[in-house]
């Protein structure tokens with residue numbers, strides 16, 4: 001079988017750009033296509049936990065990344081009235097001089113990923129995607145939507161929850177499903193006490209505060225939304241305040257500041273788990289295209305970055321693609337499955353108003369994800 005030299009990455013999200021960086025560092029030729037015409041990113045910010053800080057260090061971009069992020073070590077869990085339940089220290093997995101956890105705006109993270117991928121020599125094309133894909137065993141012929149044709153040794157589907165690559169190869173059988181919950185997010189000027197991730201939980205609702213920069217933080221709250229109703233933009237602030245009605249303490253105080261309809265980022269939670277293996281012929285799926293879950297453990301982007309590190313490492317090790325893909329599945333399936341299933345389970349407990357103690361779940365997740373990938 002022809003060795004892998006030239007790779008197409010479909011999707012310029014966290015996983016796709018991470019793949020471009022990891023593969024260029026190992027000398028592979030990388031073309032990346034992103035369907036959106038510019039690098040706009042949806043959402044507010046993300047939590048980057050210990051294992052993901054380590055993964056970003058392995059991508060070789062941690063110092064650059066930390067310049068535009070907020071570093072912290074602990075995660076605290078509170079009741080909905082604001083009383084503290086537990087503080088869980090994170091592990092400094094990237095080394096003693098680096099933080100355990102980081103909060104970062106999606107925009108800032110994307111800026112670092114795009115700049116690093118471009119600097120390393122990946123070809124990044126916007127506003128283009130794959131029209132057709134023909135894998136003859138020795139290579140994959142791609143017709144792009146702009147009419148260009150190109151042949152690749154490997155195609156990586158990094159095109160997210162509604163992956164077109166997955167659709168072309170797995171068909172309609174693998175489709176995202178709405179879990180019954182949504183998440184609401186809103187940015188605020190950071191309060192001094194929000195210098196780490198603060199999670200507020202109770203049987204009625206779950207919210208949190210995440211620092212993003214010295215000036216900025218965001219709030220999230222999950223809600224049960226039977227039937228996945230369409231939300232009118234003008235109504236979003238009032239609806240988000242309504243979802244926060246049961247909270248006292250800091251969340252209760254901040255609730256009244258939610259007034260800008262354009263500032264509320266509302267997202268129904270949808271999940272998909274592609275049946276293993278996540279590869280067919282010379283095409284492989286990573287990140288949300290393979291295993292999109294809910295954000296209850298804040299690990300989705302982390303799993304995408306870990307996927308690309310493992311895939312790049314196995315490609316560099318060489319040998320037939322069957323070996324590379326088997327090693328990729330062995331190393332990624334158990335962890336991604338655990339994160340996907342545990343996240344969905346927490347959402348189900350929330351929907352059924354089961355008052356769970358999150359501390360052991362978070363501690364277990366931190367222990368498991370601290371293991372080498």
Ligand SMILES: Cc1cc2nc3c(=O)[nH]c(=O)nc-3n(C[C@H](O)[C@H](O)[C@H](O)COP(=O)(O)OP(=O)(O)OC[C@H]3O[C@@H](n4cnc5c(N)ncnc54)[C@H](O)[C@@H]3O)c2cc1C
Pocket residue numbers: 010011012013014015016033034035036045046047048128129130158159160161162163164165183267286287288289292293294295298299300301302303304
């Ligand atoms: C509300 C919410 C909060 C979250 N919070 C966290 C968190 O705190 N921490 C964390 O680690 N994770 C979090 N996640 C999960 C995280 O956002 C995802 O797991 C992560 O973005 C997956 O990366 P990806 O690159 O696989 O997919 P995406 O980020 O979805 O990127 C896919 C890219 O492919 C592009 N694309 C789509 N179709 C095509 C096509 N046909 N051709 C070319 N390009 C295409 C898209 O435009 C996009 O740029 C959260 C998710 C949600 C919904």
